[in-house]
Every structure is written in C-alpha cells, then in structure tokens.
Amino acid sequence: MNREGAETYLRLLAEAELRGPMVPARRQPWAGPGGSTARLTAVAQALTAVRALDFETVEDILADFDLAVSVRQRADRFTSGPVGAAVPRPGRLMFPPGKFARSRLVGLSSREPARSTQPGPGPGGPDRLVPVGLTVPYRDESLSGEMFLMAFAHTAAGARFTMVWQTHRRYDPEHGPVHLGMLPFERFTVTDNRGGRYQLDFARSGGPEWAGDVSLRPEPPDDIRWLDISAPDGPVVRVDLDPVAAEAAGGAEPSVTEVKLSPGEHLLVMLAERLLTVAPEFPHALRMQLAAITPGPLHTMATGMGDVIAALEAADVLSPLSPVPGRLAAVCAGMRVSGHGITAPPAQDLPEPWLSLLAHYQRRKPDTVPVRDGYAAVATALPELDGIRLALLGLLNTDGGSWLQVLGRGLESETSRGPFGIDTYFPVSVWIRDSGGRWHACRPASWHRHNGEYVGKLQLVPPLTRSTAWIEVLAAGPSAQVRVQLPLRWRYL
C-alpha cells in the first residue's frame, strides 16, 4: 500500500480541478464547481474505501479544495455558461463546508446497517439455523391475516424467525376498502417443549414492509426441540427445531475456492456489480432494457472511473496488469455507459454472472411477468468470507421483486461512502443462479443491527421470474468464494 502515492494522486487531481476556477488567469471555460468535483469525490471515496487514505486526510484535502474554489469565485464568473451545483451570491465569498466535514457528520440511509440500542454480545457463538415454512393464521373481529415463517435462527445475538406477513382488506361501506395495518405480533403466544413462554418482537429489515423478523423474548435455551406458536383463539402451529430434520432439508455442503483479488480489484468488482444492479433505481419501463436504450441512461454515472483506476494504481492496490479494469470497461460498454475514462480496452473474459445480467438487459423482449408472490424456506450458513459470516434465511418473491433474507456478522458498523454508490458496508459479492441457468445479482437493500449482528435483505436483480426449483448461491470476497446449491420448496402467499 502506497499511502503517499495515494495522497499525492488525490492532491494533484484537486490541483487540476482547481485550474477551472482560475478562469481569468487561464482564459478557459469553466463549468462551475459542481461538475468539477465529481471526479475528486469519487477518487476520495475510492481511496478511503481501500484504506489507502484515512478520513481525516481526505477531509482535510477536500476542505482545502473547497476553500480554494470559494475564494476564487466571483459573480462575473457565473454570468455565462453552465453553472455547477452551487451558485454563490454575486460578489461575495461562498463559504464551503471545508473543515466542517471533520465534524463527523454522519449519513444514515435506509439501505445501510442500522443499530438497535440494545446492548448485547458481539458476533460469534453457536448457531442453530432451521428452515421452517409454516403459516400461523390470525383472526379477530376486526382483522385477519397470516404470519409466514421462513426460517428460525438462534445465534449469539438471540433467537428469531424471518417471516413475511399479510393482512386482508375489509370493505367498509362508508369508506371503501380499508387496509388494516400490521398484525399484532404482541398477541401471539409462543411456548417451547419445556413450557417456556416467549413474546414476539417485530423488526423490519427493509425491502417489502410486510417482511422482516420477529425475535423471541426472552432468549430461549439452546436445546429446545420445538416451539408452539398461536394467535389468540387460533390454531397452534408447531415449529420443529430438530436439527436432524433441518439438515435433511438443507442442500449440499458449500464449496470454498481461493481467489486473490487485490483491494483495488475488489473495489472495481463492486463497482461493476453496482452498475449491473442499478436497474431498480430506474423507472420500470427502463429497467429491463437499460443496455439496449440509446442514448444510455447511465452515462452520467461513470464520471471519474478512469481516475479511480489511476488512483488505485498510484496507491499500489491495483496492478497495472490487472484484468479487472478491462472487465469494468466491458460492463460499461455493455450498459452503454460512456465518459468513464477507463483506458483499458474492454475485456472479453467476463465472469459468467456478469454476462448473464448483461444479456438480460440487452434482451429486446425480456421477461416482464413477475413470479407469483411466495417464499422458500431456506436456512444455510455460508463459510466465513474475509471475516464476514452470512446466513441465508429465506427467499421471498413479492410485489414484483425478489429478496434474500440474510443474517450477517462481521460487517463493519462505520464505513466510508463508496464511490458511485457502492455499498462498502457489505463488501461481499453475492449472486444466485436459478434452475433455468440465469444469474441474479444480490444487492443490499436494508439492514438493522441487533446485538452485533445484522439482519437484512438482499434484493435480486433481476427478480426471479419463476419459482425456481433450486438456486446456486455464489458469494465472494477478496480472498475466497463460496458456492452452495440449495433445493427450494415454494409456498405461496
């Protein structure tokens, strides 16, 4: 790692960007600060993501840059030509945030891990993962619905079910259809084979609002054999936690393969996959054919990719001989992303999942009929990948989307903002191949933290288009990848 090279690269880039504001001195057009800082921000984020630079150094550099730009801005420089994101008051200094970025202002989006306020043990401890696949009905005088249990997980952080629920609309003669809101999970009763009683605490984890997990309170013993769950006056549904039965329902043993990605290559892989999974952020009409539309709607996303690659090389976290920049260039070409500045020619040897997704986008008549709403009970722990342990706790099709319920341990609570919207807090590449041979990228959708563990959902891009009989899960980090095939048994909502 060449930290000095990384810092010098970032500073020189800032210096080059600053030449824009020196318009009178250089008699050249300048588009304003908004456009000129996109490359700088992307490089800064990339260098912090690979830990070539620390936050403080980068924030100092950017603060100085912001001040340098501000003291060079005058009203007459903004009277012609396009103006960037910020427009100063005429004749006055525009005060940038500068050093105030050091105030550790934090952003918390709904897609990144959020921590509960409960204290608890750290990651680790014995795991008990059981696929469930049972429905617990609820009905009273004003509400009816079901809780569908996908999987049970008892880890160091506690015991929980991943689940999806639904309520049924009533018709009010005066006000029309009425949606009745959430199931009252607090009214469900849970008992174990020893007579222990528990309450259910619901927590959303992003994605569809009717999916999440319910925790058992208090935490049950490790060796209970079953749990009986029922709504008031409803049938008792027994959840068998027998580990033998659970193993029988699981798939093959995961296979682990060593890979050797440098930090820079890993970041570029995440960047490529970010491009490949950007579809959900576009209107539905555009999603399916992003790569077939002219002009490409993604071209503005790519500003600074070439600079990021050069910066990673300057930091010695990316070899100039690496094939990954060429693969990223190929993804850009396939997605009709221009203006990226990548000098490597597009590579031919793209990973099979990337090719599958590109083919999906380039299909002129892609599948447009979503699969029927349902879920598959899955409960599988993947081997540790670069310090991160993932457990898969259910696959859900609903509302035109597909979601993989995941329990994560070893994820960092504080991360840098990745360039180009990369989810740096989830530095694992996860793909699913369905029984029809199509690959689906799994992008982090939303998380909540519970006692040091993260429960969340990965959104499949594209969604499943059929109730696949099995899936192959491919998860990869910088030093290893895991493959596991899981049979699925679907239950419909």
Place this chain on the structure above:
Amino acid sequence: MTDTRNDPWYSCLPSCETQVPCGQGRHIVRWEAGQLRLPEHPDAEAEFVLAALGGGKAGCVVLAEAWGRHTSDLSVLAVGPRGSADEIVVSWQDVEEAAQAGQRGGAVAFSRVRRAPLRRLASPPAPAAGHSARQRQVQAEQERAAERWKDLLSLLALGYGFSVRLAGQVAAAHADSPDATARPALATAVTGRLALVAEQWLGIDPDEVDEVSWHDGPGWGRVELTGTGGERRLRVSLPASWLARVWACGLALIGGHLVVAVDRAGWPDARVLALRAPGAEPVLVDVHAREYDGLDGAAGTPDWEL
C-alpha cells in the same frame, strides 16, 4: 554555481505592507525580512501577553497571531495563489462575516456548498449521555474549524504580496527534509505552480506537466519534454527549495527563461540559473527588479527582467 543554501529564502524579496482594520481605524502591517511586523503596535509582545491573560485583542495582533499559526501549515499552499494571475478576492468584510457566521453556528452558517460526508456511521444517534458528548465533540470541532477558516481568510485578505510570502515561508519550513506527511502536499504545490509557469513558458496544457519529483544532490535537477501530441509530457525534477527561493520570490519565469535556481540572492539585483528550453543546459543570468511599490500588499512580488 554559488551555494545559496545558507541565505534566507526571502533574500530576493523586498518588504511589503498593507492596511488592515484595527479598532475603529486601519493600521499598517508590514512584511520584512521574513517577519510580519506591526509598526503601529510598538510593544506587540506586551499586547500578546495581555491578550493571553484575557485582555482584548487589537485587530493587528489577532492577524499576527494567525500568521504565526500558519507559517508551516501546508494548507496555505493548497488554498493560496498559484501565481499573480490567479485572482483571489477576499475582503475584510468577508473575514468579518465569516467570523460572525462561525459564532452563530459554525457548520450551519457555512452550509452553502456542503459536501456529503465521506464517512457514514451505521448507527442511529446514541443514547442521551453519549449523544451529548458527541454533540460537544462536534461543537468543539466546528469551533476549531471556524477559527481556522477565519485565520486563512484573514491571511488571504492581506493580498497577493503577503500570501505569496507566507507560501514561501511554509515551503521553506518543509523544504530541507520533507517527510512523508508533507511530501504529497509539497509535491502538489510545486507541480501546480510549475504547471502554470510552464503554460506561459511553453504554451503547453498544464495537465501535460507530470508530478514534479524532488532533486536531491549535486546540480539543479532536470526539465525535459517528451512525446508529441496527446502523449506530450513535461517531466521536471527540482530541489524542494524551488518553491520558496524561486517561485515565491517571483523569479520563476523571466524573459522567456524558466529559473531553476538562485545563484546569488538579492534585491533588486540577483543572479539566477535559467533554462531557455526544456533539455537545454541552464545558464547563469543576471536579473534586475523593476521599480516596485511595496506599499500595497496586492502588488505582490517584484517584476524581474533580464
């Protein structure tokens, strides 16, 4: 070539002065022989002591303190002027408004072009006790940032002449043995300034100037132009002292020559080692400073001629 390393870096720089707000009026502030002087505060040392004990500070004293805090601050090089044509306009009204904004609310007051934070914390606000400690920490950082901001603005408000002299002082402070923490900022400062000089010298795009490398050892370094068209690059290796001894003294480009070193320092006459073209052998030339009105800080550095 004469060894000038023992000469002060500013030997080719005359004094300069300007007026700054102080109390109800304006006072002269002067830079002379590497020092900032307050001629209208003859017992400035006593005023510093009084201020340290909680007494009121005169505007000139506040400014001198700010100068002292930044004589080795590499941010001065990142923010300050790259050349006489690099127009920076900061008025004393701007400084006052920045100070008031900092007192009102720090970051909130400076929020016009807020950049998204690089760091994100995967947690909601902590419980009350931790939250208030965090708030205090943030508040303290904001106050320090506001003070630093005001410092830099007030130093820029002194005008180009003072800014370039402060830059020279900062560069000189790090030039003898730049460590790993200073090298990136110094290399960038030299490269950025040399790129603009090269644009004037050769008519090339500043982006075609590679990062300047440090020349350490006998001789003056190297300047060569390689490639053609889009592949053209200017590769330069110079001593770390170039920024202070040459550029800050206004000697970088004289009569179509790139000055790479000072052979005999002095003002208004000096002898420099200069290049007519990349790859050529440098020659010693005598240079003379045209008439210079140092009474206005904006006047900057002397205008040298062969």
